[in-house]
Amino acid sequence: MxxxxxxxxxxxxxxxxxxxxxxxxxxxxxxxxxxxxxxxxxxxxxxxxxxxxxxxxxxxxxxxxxxxxxxxxxxxxxxxxxxxxxxxxxxxxxxxxxxxxxxxxxxxPGITAACSGAAVLGAPLIHDFAVISLSDLLTPWRDIEKRLDLAAQADFVICIYNPKSKKRHDYIDKAANIVSRSRGWDTACGYVKNIGRQGEQGVVCTLKDLIENDDIDMFTTVFIGKSTTRVINGKLVTPRGYRNV
Amino acid sequence: MxxxxxxxxxxxxxxxxxxxxxxxxxxxxxxxxxxxxxxxxxxxxxxxxxxxxxxxxxxxxxxxxxxxxxxxxxxxxxxxxxxxxxxxxxxxxxxxxxxxxxxxxxxxPGITAACSGAAVLGAPLIHDFAVISLSDLLTPWRDIEKRLDLAAQADFVICIYNPKSKKRHDYIDKAANIVSRSRGWDTACGYVKNIGRQGEQGVVCTLKDLIENDDIDMFTTVFIGKSTTRVINGKLVTPRGYRNV
Known part of the structure; x- marks a missing residue:
């Protein structure tokens, strides 16, 4: 070539x-x-x-x-x-x-939002994780729902791209509801707006806080913690499993 | 602080x-x-x-x-x-x-092996994907098996870190067998050794080829395609779903 x-x-x-x-x-x-x-x-x-x-x-x-x-x-x-x-x-x-x-x-390759966003929040992706886009322009919504459900059952940390748009304002709500079948509403979560750009803002929250959240838009990347993810000194952290820390 | x-x-x-x-x-x-x-x-x-x-x-x-x-x-x-x-x-x-x-x-943040390895092989991570480590030093093997099984059912592209070690020489075989419950043995796959270092080598192959493969070692990152992943001009590519290409 x-x-x-x-x-x-x-x-x-x-x-x-x-x-x-x-x-x-x-x-x-x-x-x-x-x-x-x-x-x-x-x-x-x-x-x-x-x-x-x-x-x-x-x-x-x-x-x-x-x-x-x-x-x-x-x-x-x-x-x-x-x-x-x-x-x-x-x-x-x-x-x-x-x-x-x-x-x-x-x-x-470049730094993708899963990595740059995770860095803003702390260290949510330290263990196995799944990356899912909520855009159904090119993927049937039922496939997206199935992936969210199975990823939650598998206890992956879940990183969500394209959580909302003007036409898809309630998709992040639907996603949080699906994940809630396998995880508590107090699961540690976070989201980052405008990563690496003017107005960058990281927020640590709970799964419940993702519902009806007007702060989340199409320029936001969302992180849903796994069962062991927790907040340490304001940062979202997934332990890798070290026993003696 | x-x-x-x-x-x-x-x-x-x-x-x-x-x-x-x-x-x-x-x-x-x-x-x-x-x-x-x-x-x-x-x-x-x-x-x-x-x-x-x-x-x-x-x-x-x-x-x-x-x-x-x-x-x-x-x-x-x-x-x-x-x-x-x-x-x-x-x-x-x-x-x-x-x-x-x-x-x-x-x-x-830095460029992780999922991203740098994908770039060597082509574009396998263009759609939803899961990242799974096969190291059971800090994670029970049954949890890893469950994640592999559910990720395969969900039709994620699967990126595998730590596919083998001296003590875990058959884990990638076990992983391929679990994925084969949901996908054909001819599923497009690939692996990359020594990413970004001397001896970097990317190989495009099938799910079957991952079994008993002596070429895969602890410095290798493995990619298992989803149902639509295919080989285009020698590169591993997952379509995003554009209809009119």
Whole structure:
């Protein structure tokens, strides 16, 4: 394969979280493709480059822009927030380029919201965990409900992406209700808004507090603790099981 | 809180993956604490600092070293591989320091093996996933079996940490057998050895190939695809569900 598209995870937004590998992949490219907001976050790296940005929800169009640029002989960096490989564009880019095996899709990992959000709250993901998106745009809601139920039964810490949107304002309530079949309403939980961006805010709370919470929006990542998760000096912490602490 | 311990995730090893935030936290510290191997990985940042390293499996001792250094008035960076918050030391550090609320435990996230390994293989984590460690040093094996079974039923992509050790050479076989109750033996899988270090190697394979595989060792991260995960141009890819690709 001679041609490459680097699908680059830039982390939550602040350049403090962007790896040198991600920075270099953008610096080495001729063309930068991405959603307007994410391209704006790396604009200092884009000087002298061709920038091709599209509005939200135009994921496939963005991939086609990246593919066309690569086929024309350009080095392409396709930027995503968080990790390019966690609900990111590395997958759909591979699908769009499936008939062009001469174009290699290279994933450059970044700090995903599960990790950056967990750090804000303390250490909730120290033991086995599940990551679930509540967006039913591309997944049937019944599958999401089944995953929430089984993850709660399995005593995973549960990290929730896309907990709400204008059309899905009550989905986090439904999720909390499903989890409550296996865990108490006083289960230690937390959520983080605007991770790594202006207005970052982490809140430690209970499962009950997630219900009808107007503070949770589409830019929030939610953490539901497992049975042993607890609050230590204001931080949300899941023990790994060390006996002699 | 006036005193702080920064528990720092340095990523998989190569400095290309270490965030500026992690680098800065180490640079700003007076004392660096960690397991010998991880301290060695950041030795260029440790010049002029007091370094306190311990052997493997001395996790609580390491936390006590860090706490004592912080209580004595030092700025402490406690280094971990991957993400400090995913099977990392941020949790046990918080437990050890629980009786000292004047010491804040600050988690600095890093690229965890789920993310760095997924990037090597392609894009397996594009949809909901579960992360499970097969180490039963601190978790009953029956709990691990239950989690594997329910995660497979829920059609999560499953990322496995600690798939084998000298004492646990057949655990990945047991895990594959449990998953096979819900998924075919031809399910698309993969594993990555020595992520971000010398000898890095990613292999795309099937669920069947994980059985009796001598290539998988304690430095390997394993990925078991969900029902829709497939191989595209040699990469392991989970579709997000875009209909019109």
């Amino acid at each position: 001679e041609k490459k598209i680097f699908v680059v995870g830039i982390g939550p937004g602040n350049s403090e979280y962007m790896t040198p590998q991600a920075r270099q992949a953008i610096a080495d490219s001729d063309v930068v493709v991405g959603y307007d907001l994410y391209v704006e976050l790396v604009k200092d790296l884009c000087q002298g480059k061709v920038v091709k940005s599209t509005a939200m929800k135009k994921e496939v169009d963005r991939c086609k822009l990246a593919l066309d640029s690569a086929l024309a002989g350009n080095k392409v960096a396709f930027v995503c927030s968080g990790d390019a490989g966690v609900y990111g564009m590395a997958g759909v880019m591979s699908e769009v380029a499936a008939d062009h095996p001469q174009v290699e899709i290279v994933t450059v | 006036e005193k702080k311990i920064f528990v720092v995730g340095i990523g998989p090893g190569n400095s290309e993956y270490m965030t500026p935030q992690a680098r800065q936290a180490i640079a700003d510290s007076d004392v660096v604490v960690g397991y010998d191997l991880y301290v060695e990985l950041v030795k260029d940042l440790c010049q002029g600092k007091v370094v306190k390293s311990t052997a493997m499996k001395k996790e609580v001792d390491r936390c006590k070293l860090a706490l004592d250094s912080a209580l004595a008035g030092n700025k402490v960076a406690f280094v971990c591989s991957g993400d400090a918050g995913v099977y990392g030391m941020a949790g046990v550090m918080s437990e050890v320091a629980a009786d000292h609320p004047q010491v804040e435990i600050v988690t600095v």
